[in-house]
Amino acid sequence: QVQLVESGGGLVQAGGSLRLSCAASGSIARVLAMGWYRQAPGKQRELVASINSGGSTNYADSVKGRFTISRDNAKNTVYLQMNSLIPEDTAVYYCNLVAAPLATPLITLNYWGKGTLVTVSL
Secondary structure (H helix, E strand, O other), rough: EEEEEOOEEEEEOOOOOOOOOEEEEEEEEEEEEEEEEEEEEOOOOOOEEEEOOOOOOEOOOOOOOOOEEEEHHHOEEEEEEEHHHOOOHHHEEEEEEEEOOOOOOOOOOEEEEEEEEEEOOO
């Protein structure tokens, strides 16, 4: 079993900052990448940022320069520092893990957290 535990969401005023954390635990053989997606009401889930095992990062154009993703490989934890938040950032943020489980180490699976709500007010 693989579990993702997210924390750090909440309500913040526009221009403020929040830091999301996501810790992965369980029977993991190999982590390929971790990242954050978000889904606003009435919209599709979209990639916010991701980081692979080599440390390469990828960001959505809408958050470049404002959000920073980082990762603690020893703890299998990924962080998302969100600065200069705007109301359009309001969404449920989901942690994503791409990993090979111990039971089937040659197979790569996608795992999802339950989501944490970020609300940015004017």
